[in-house]
Amino acid sequence: MNDSAIAPSEILAAIRAGxxxxxxxxYRVDMSDVELPGANLKGLxxxxxxxxxxxxxxxxxxxxxxxxxxFSDxxxxxxNLAGAYLxxxxxxxxxxxxxxxxxAKLQVARYDHHTIxxxxxxxxxxxxxxxGAILNGAYLNTANLRNVDxxxxNLxxxxxxxxxxTGANLQNARxxxxxxxxxxxxxxxxxxARLNGVNLAGTDLRAADVTGIELExxxxxxxxxxxxxxxxxxxxxSMLLGRSxxxxxxxxxxxxxxxRQSLN
Numbered sequence: 001m002n003d004s005a006i007a008p009s010e011i012l013a014a015i016r017a018g019x020x021x022x023x024x025x026x027y028r029v030d031m032s033d034v035e036l037p038g039a040n041l042k043g044l045x046x047x048x049x050x051x052x053x054x055x056x057x058x059x060x061x062x063x064x065x066x067x068x069x070x071f072s073d074x075x076x077x078x079x080n081l082a083g084a085y086l087x088x089x090x091x092x093x094x095x096x097x098x099x100x101x102x103x104a105k106l107q108v109a110r111y112d113h114h115t116i117x118x119x120x121x122x123x124x125x126x127x128x129x130x131x132g133a134i135l136n137g138a139y140l141n142t143a144n145l146r147n148v149d150x151x152x153x154n155l156x157x158x159x160x161x162x163x164x165x166t167g168a169n170l171q172n173a174r175x176x177x178x179x180x181x182x183x184x185x186x187x188x189x190x191x192x193a194r195l196n197g198v199n200l201a202g203t204d205l206r207a208a209d210v211t212g213i214e215l216e217x218x219x220x221x222x223x224x225x226x227x228x229x230x231x232x233x234x235x236x237x238s239m240l241l242g243r244s245x246x247x248x249x250x251x252x253x254x255x256x257x258x259x260r261q262s263l264n
Contacts, residue, residue: 015036031054047066055074056076062080073093082104136158137158147169148169156174158179159178160180168189176195182201182203200218213232223247223251226240
């Protein structure tokens, strides 16, 4: 059933009274700043809810459906998240010290340099997205990754066709062999990133910072838009302009500019 209209105060009262809320649908409920240390939230269904700055230390959230939940600045230290679904959740500045993440699903969950992980947990290879993440061969086609921090991440052979990486930090990222067809990299930082052998057909690179980038053995640049890119060396510009007319004179369907025009 859908009880998303239940007031947060009623939910808190039920939890503190020890009632089971496993059957409640708390879709997108606002639980920010709540104090629920040690609460029994086992099996909680709370897709898209806001638990920002919440104190859930020691809480039992095992098996909970927490997809898309905002846990930014939340305290989950010592919590039980075994088998929980945390796909697409936000874990910015989240305290996960001593948290049990056994079997938790973290695909496309976002973390940052301030996230505190449980000691020994292999978060970089968990499917979560953040600095240093290991996402080789990951399927991220059309994913919304705007402004994400993937600095130093490994994305070798990843699938990013149509992904929105506008403003993303991909500094020192390894993207060789990736598919970036029609991806949006507008304003992204690609400083010292490796994009050898990538497919850039139709990719929007306008105003991206490509200082020190590696761009060898590209699969295609047909329709890619390099307008106003920062840090593109003369040698790389000449290399790109040396590609065939079949690539250089293709329109970018979004920006309505040919690759040749964008490079000139």
